[in-house]
Amino acid sequence: MDYGPVWMRRDYWESLCHRWAIGPWQERSHAAKHNRVAHPKKNxxxxxxxxxxxxxxxxxxxxxxxxxxxxxxxxxxxxxxxxxxxxxxxxxxxxxxxxxxxxxxxxxxxxxxx
Structure with a gap:
């Protein structure tokens, strides 16, 4: 979270980091990682x-x-x-x-x- 993009306001970056760190986003992220590993030729x-x-x-x-x-x-x-x-x-x-x-x-x- 400390190394956000220079072109984005700090409060926007922090709110995105918080959103990415919780439930639904993490579940989708985990599922996507699993799918990429399970189907490497599709990625x-x-x-x-x-x-x-x-x-x-x-x-x-x-x-x-x-x-x-x-x-x-x-x-x-x-x-x-x-x-x-x-x-x-x-x-x-x-x-x-x-x-x-x-x-x-x-x-x-x-x-x-x-």
Whole structure:
């Protein structure tokens, strides 16, 4: 609790710490830890403690070029064999990008407005 983020007011940080330390939150946390251990292949969002920067570096090495936003998203969000919310979000993003940019014109790697 003594090492909160510098961008957050101290009283907000303390109230969050107190909330995280009690009943329902701890029960959900324990269940999530149990599920991550029981189903390690399903836990692919960040592959445990691997950061996006590390995923990006590994992908850069594999592809021998900088990965696109889409490639990095696929690596960190998809669960094999399942239609997840992130896959649906990505499909919506792809449709929006196709509607916004004509084929053959410049299309940015990431359009935050899309």
């Amino acid at each position: 692919v969002h960040t592959s445990g403690l691997v950061s996006y920067a590390t995923h990006s570096q590994k992908l850069r090495h594999e592809l021998e070029r900088a990965p696109t936003f889409r490639e990095l998203f696929d690596r960190t969000h998809k669960q094999k064999g399942r239609m997840t919310m992130s896959v649906r979000v990505l499909e919506t993003y792809d449709r929006t990008m196709a509607d916004r940019y004509e084929e053959g014109t410049f299309q940015p790697d990431l359009d935050p407005e899309a």
